[in-house]
Amino acid sequence: MKITHIHIERFRGFQNEDFEVGSQLTAIAGQNGTQKSTLLGIVTQTFTLKPEDPMRAEKPLCGGSYISAFKDKFRLSPIFDRPKGHEWTISFDIGVDDFTVESIKRTGDPNVRFWKKGARQEGDGYISFPTIFLSLKRLVPMAEEAKIITDDTLLTPEELSEFKQLHNKILIVQTPISSATTITSKNKQSIGVSTELYDWNQN
Structure with missing residues (x-):
């Protein structure tokens, strides 16, 4: 539909x-x-x-x-x-x-x-x-959030594997993802990735 x-x-x-x-x-x-x-x-x-x-x-x-x-x-x-x-x-x-x-x-x-x-x-x-x-609240940079909560356990192993594949396919990158961290603030929830070259704080 x-x-x-x-x-x-x-x-x-x-x-x-x-x-x-x-x-x-x-x-x-x-x-x-x-x-x-x-x-x-x-x-x-x-x-x-x-x-x-x-x-x-x-x-x-x-x-x-x-x-x-x-x-x-x-x-x-x-x-x-x-x-x-x-x-x-x-x-x-x-x-x-x-x-x-x-x-x-x-x-x-x-x-x-x-x-x-x-x-x-x-x-x-x-x-x-x-x-x-x-809403437009999703555009607020994480650096401007007063408080954030992180969680590395939201995705199941199967979901994490699929997330890694889709992330690299959509963004056309080949850097292996070591982890995906759920980041929650007052305005939004997102997922940040960490690799051997950078972590989610630099996303």
Whole structure:
């Protein structure tokens, strides 16, 4: 299942906009304030993981979970973000019909929630699919973090072996990796590698 097309009927500055999605990679570029993060939030807000989904208990290497939190994507305005003021449709290549999401009234703060249009039953509001939403906090250098926690035991031997292969294949390097250390801070979780030439502090 792949996303092929995004139609935003209305969402803040977006009005009747269409976006085609690449089969392997989609690059979104623009100046600050042009709603790049909003677009990513719209896409990931369409998905969640149901309690019975086995991926719900899994953890990505970047930390967190495969469910993207609403608070990490949107800060809603109590004045301008109103029920029925948002609607978008995501299209897929196979397996799922076009899926339309709209904002509906919610009791509490925030006063709106995003839900599948026309559906009101529990469990019908989203598509069950793992997602990761990486905010700009991931760009904070480790040297600027006040406190970090390291762990060399997160990956199993099998996972470490696969990580080493993928790391060198993607980065086109041949230096053998001696260890991979999980580095956790307030803003992010990452993995640093150590070799005979450098360690994770120099990554």
